[in-house]
Amino acid sequence: VEEYKDFASRKSDLERTELQKDKTGVFTGCYAKNPANGDAVPIWVADYVLASYGTGAIMAVPAHDTRDNEFALKYNIPVKWVVKNEANSSDDAKQVYPGLGIIENSSSSETGLDINQLSSKEAGLEVIEWAERTGNGKKK
Numbered sequence: 001v002e003e004y005k006d007f008a009s010r011k012s013d014l015e016r017t018e019l020q021k022d023k024t025g026v027f028t029g030c031y032a033k034n035p036a037n038g039d040a041v042p043i044w045v046a047d048y049v050l051a052s053y054g055t056g057a058i059m060a061v062p063a064h065d066t067r068d069n070e071f072a073l074k075y076n077i078p079v080k081w082v083v084k085n086e087a088n089s090s091d092d093a094k095q096v097y098p099g100l101g102i103i104e105n106s107s108s109s110e111t112g113l114d115i116n117q118l119s120s121k122e123a124g125l126e127v128i129e130w131a132e133r134t135g136n137g138k139k140k
Helices: 002-009 013-017 066-074 120-134
Strands: 025-033 040-046
Touching (some): 002 040
Antiparallel strands (some): 025 040
């Protein structure tokens, strides 16, 4: 990880954000626990995530973001679709879908959160309420 950080730190922001470039990264060997479903989420250091974007740390969403998807495919990171395009509900073509839709694969008996079949907007509000109720976050 330290060697990779040194390598990536020598790249400019322009080099990191070029859409056609080869994304690189390294697995840290660590996992974070997703509080919404209890899943272990692998923690990676990657060159396409910019320190100037928010906190410089992101939760990648490879089914719904093109750059995250390219990275996940390159490193064989599992992709989980959670927003289904309302206009095309076909499951045979799992393509990146960044838009609004109906939530799927988003239920956890462990945490008590079930937002399956809600619209993206309804689900977002439900997750905020759940996070506040369980002490996992606050609306801001």
